Amino acid sequence: MKFVDPIKLAALAFAAALILAWQGLADLRLISPIFFPSPARAIDVLISRMADGSIWVSLAATSVRMAFGWMLAAAVGVVVGAAIGSSRLARELLDPTLEFIRPLPASAVIPVAILFLGLTNAMSLTVIAFGAIWPVLLASVYGFSSVQRELQDVAHVLGFSRREFLQKVAFPSALPDIMSGLRVSLAIALILTVVTEMQSSLPGLGWDIFFAQRSYRSADLYAGLILLGLLGFVANYLILLIERRTLRWRNLGT
Amino acid sequence: MRRGMLGSIIPVMILCAWEILSRTGTLPFDAFSRPSDIALAWLSSLMDGSLLLATWQTFETALLGLAIATIVGVLTGAMLGLMPIAERITSPTIEALRPIPAVAFMPLSLMMFGFGVGMEASIVAYACVWPILIVTIGAVRAIERRLLEVAEALELSFPARLWKIILPAAFARINVGLRIAAAIAVVVAVTVEIVLNPRGLGYHLVLAQQSLKVGLMYAQLFWLCVIGYLLNAALRNVGGRSTRILGSV
Numbered sequence: 001m002k003f004v005d006p007i008k009l010a011a012l013a014f015a016a017a018l019i020l021a022w023q024g025l026a027d028l029r030l031i032s033p034i035f036f037p038s039p040a041r042a043i044d045v046l047i048s049r050m051a052d053g054s055i056w057v058s059l060a061a062t063s064v065r066m067a068f069g070w071m072l073a074a075a076v077g078v079v080v081g082a083a084i085g086s087s088r089l090a091r092e093l094l095d096p097t098l099e100f101i102r103p104l105p106a107s108a109v110i111p112v113a114i115l116f117l118g119l120t121n122a123m124s125l126t127v128i129a130f131g132a133i134w135p136v137l138l139a140s141v142y143g144f145s146s147v148q149r150e151l152q153d154v155a156h157v158l159g160f161s162r163r164e165f166l167q168k169v170a171f172p173s174a175l176p177d178i179m180s181g182l183r184v185s186l187a188i189a190l191i192l193t194v195v196t197e198m199q200s201s202l203p204g205l206g207w208d209i210f211f212a213q214r215s216y217r218s219a220d221l222y223a224g225l226i227l228l229g230l231l232g233f234v235a236n237y238l239i240l241l242i243e244r245r246t247l248r249w250r251n252l253g254t
Numbered sequence: 255m256r257r258g259m260l261g262s263i264i265p266v267m268i269l270c271a272w273e274i275l276s277r278t279g280t281l282p283f284d285a286f287s288r289p290s291d292i293a294l295a296w297l298s299s300l301m302d303g304s305l306l307l308a309t310w311q312t313f314e315t316a317l318l319g320l321a322i323a324t325i326v327g328v329l330t331g332a333m334l335g336l337m338p339i340a341e342r343i344t345s346p347t348i349e350a351l352r353p354i355p356a357v358a359f360m361p362l363s364l365m366m367f368g369f370g371v372g373m374e375a376s377i378v379a380y381a382c383v384w385p386i387l388i389v390t391i392g393a394v395r396a397i398e399r400r401l402l403e404v405a406e407a408l409e410l411s412f413p414a415r416l417w418k419i420i421l422p423a424a425f426a427r428i429n430v431g432l433r434i435a436a437a438i439a440v441v442v443a444v445t446v447e448i449v450l451n452p453r454g455l456g457y458h459l460v461l462a463q464q465s466l467k468v469g470l471m472y473a474q475l476f477w478l479c480v481i482g483y484l485l486n487a488a489l490r491n492v493g494g495r496s497t498r499i500l501g502s503v
Binding site: 007010011012014015018034035089092093094095096097099100101102103104105106107108109110111112114115116187190191194195198199205206209210212213214216218221224225228229232233236 | 260261262263264265285339342343344345346347349350351353354355356357358359360361362364365366437440441444445448449450456459460462463464468471472475478479481482483485486
């Protein structure tokens with residue numbers, strides 16, 4: 001039998017102590033229960049909302065919105081990135097324009113998107129995809145444009161067609177870059193999901209938090225925050241798993 | 255030179271097509287406006303100072319938030335970097351807080367600070383503190399052991415050790431985190447303004463859209479691109495220079 005790592009135990013104790021201190025301060029009314037309701041109340045809200053099922057609706061709405069926006073960004077980002085990355089002319093034509101648009105805060109396109117699409121799911125998806133596309137796109141451009149010289153020579157010697165080269169050599173070689181781009185994109189997608197839900201009253205956790213504040217139910221607000229944190233954590237963990245799985249071949253040779 | 259020429263072909267083509275299609279009535283004016291109108295709206299908002307005032311409001315808040323995040327992040331990061339055990343004990347808590355999107359705290363900080371600089375700066379600070387914290391921990395941990403031993407031999411106090419040994423030695427790497435955080439600061443500030451806070455560039459952008467001043471809206475969007483581009487260029491420059499100076503210490 002193995003002993004539990006004392007550091008891990010201490011880490012757990014630290015987190016627990018923080019929560020307990022908060023609970024104690026809230027119970028003693030040292031901090032305002034309006035702003036900082038005790039953790040027990042937030043958990044109560046979480047449990048009761050799980051029981052009546054309303055939380056799953058919000059969680060599902062937010063997850064689906066985030067996933068769809070992200071997948072849209074991923075698909076467009078990888079394909080366009082491959083097109084730009086594998087052609088020098090395309091890079092010279094488009095790089096300056098991309099560099100100019102990239103620093104634009106993604107939320108700044110919300111007003112434009114509302115103008116064209118109204119307060120709809122299509123608007124939300126457009127904004128999420130617009131914001132989340134940059135890390136994938138840039139990573140994909142970089143990945144496809146920096147295929148090793150030797151690999152290019154091998155493909156040339158083997159008489160690969162352009163499509164074969166992209167498929168069998170360039171894409172696998174760009175995959176590590178693309179995967180790390182995808183991970184950054186996912187975090188951005190979650191942020192924009194919350195922002196668009198707040199901005200245009202679309203159902204989901206972002207709107208729940210916003211509405212909880214408007215009706216001064218701060219325990220609900222914290223319950224929403226906890227769930228959002230969990231969602232972010234799980235999403236990041238899932239993509240790390242996918243990354244490790246798809247990139248396993250890289251570690252086999254070494 | 256050739257690169258600049260090639261790079262401007264596509265934007266110029268888009269702008270010309272936009273202007274022509276708008277003049278011929280193919281693109282509805284009330285949603286697309288047209289480049290000449292956007293340029294006029296940009297000039298007039300620049301002339302009457304409203305654009306510059308909004309820009310200042312956004313930057314002021316972003317800087318305040320960034321300053322708070324820098325102080326908190328560097329101090330905490332330096333301590334955690336020096337004490338690996340403390341770092342391992344706190345890291346699950348940090349990893350649990352980090353994935354919560356900063357913008358999700360908007361309602362909470364609105365309740366605590368009301369509209370204004372405070373709520374926006376607090377969100378910016380929350381968003382910026384994580385990259386600074388994590389980079390600082392790594393940077394401090396990578397400091398050469400001998401430098402810390404010298405500090406110990408000289409019996410420097412903790413502030414003196416921090417100021418004279420740790421920060422100079424770790425600065426080049428902390429700087430990377432600061433640059434990432436600075437870009438995040440402006441983005442988060444604009445986002446808070448768009449969703450909630452009635453001040454700065456983000457709010458003016460929403461206002462222009464809601465009052466159907468479409469030309470002004472595009473002008474402000476363009477302005478945001480310009481600012482972001484200049485900021486990124488400036489950060490790259492500053493980063494390079496200060497690293498060179500301090501890197502030689």
